[in-house]
């Protein structure tokens with residue numbers, strides 16, 4: 001074997017492993033999931049989905065920064081997303097735990113993005129392979145929104 005190949009092959013192997021590990025290592029970050037304390041029973045599974053798949057952007061202080069945060073521009077892009085998402089549609093701790101209601105308008109916006117698959121955003125799903133909403137996640141959201149809407153009709 002040529003001398004240059006003897007060096008090139010291990011280098012190639014290390015580089016490919018690093019590339020493969022890139023999104024995976026990100027998925028290994030463990031989240032602390034809190035048990036919801038209130039709300040309709042249909043909210044429980046939704047709270048867990050939100051705590052896993054939405055809070056990185058929609059809840060200030062809950063962002064798990066990936067290791068590539070230190071790459072040029074990455075932190076700025078992540079922070080812009082968090083700012084935009086948590087200003088526009090904050091999933092506060094009280095809301096995540098079922099202690100504070102989502103407004104009707106928020107419920108209808110959530111319904112729209114869950115049906116359309118707009119959220120979580122595509123660029124996030126590339127690096128968080130397990131963040132896409134599954135069919136059962138989607139069903140959980142829809143049943144919650146229906147139950148929530150029904151329970152409020154009785155009250156107001």
Ligand code: HEC
Nearest residue numbers: 053054056057081084085088089109110113119120121124
């Ligand atoms: C990578 C960050 C990120 C993640 C993860 C994320 N969102 Fe968002 N979300 C955003 C941003 C940014 C906006 C603001 C979009 C805009 O105004 O253009 C937004 C807006 C929204 C809106 C408001 C849409 C509207 O019509 O105003 C809803 C509802 C929403 N997200 C729900 C969710 C749900 C539910 C999840 C989890 C399943 C989720 N998002 C995960 C970044 C994120």
